[in-house]
Amino acid sequence: MITKKSKYAIKALVYLSKQEKDKRILIEEIAQAERIPKKFLEAILLDLRKAGYLGSKKGKGGGYYLLKPAEEINMAEIMRLFDGAIALVPCVAHRYYEACEECLDEITCPIREVFRIIREQTVATLKDNTFAELLKKEKKLKRYRN
DSSP states (O other), rough: HHHHHHHHHHHHHHHHHOOTTTTOOOOOHHHHTTTHHHHHHHHHHHHHHHHSSSEEOSSSSSSSSSEEEGGGOBBHHHHHHOOOOOSSEEEEEEEOOOOOOOOTTTTOHHHHHHHHHHHHHHHHHHHBBBBBHHHHHHHHHHHOOO
């Protein structure tokens, strides 16, 4: 499962991706629209700003905005930023690899192989889903709903 922090970051980025290019959005607006606790969202947006995904402006006309186009930000990046490894077991993690203490031979371990395949497929799916793609999916799902 992903953490609430990661989920809220994704929701906030989807919301910001829907906005006009240079429009600044207040924290209160995002928090209310996406049902995210304001204090929690403040910390998330600050992390996204520090990581180079968001810009911000203080004062009148201020708020947050995307620094990169929605087409250039994918879910894998955001989940790694907030949750670390995407792998379900540490022995298949790409950036956060750790050997399993109980494993006799990780090269021939069938359990590791299954989780390696799951990680690869999960990472590929998350990388394919940019925030522009998420907006397309949302529109498509709304059409099916109506």
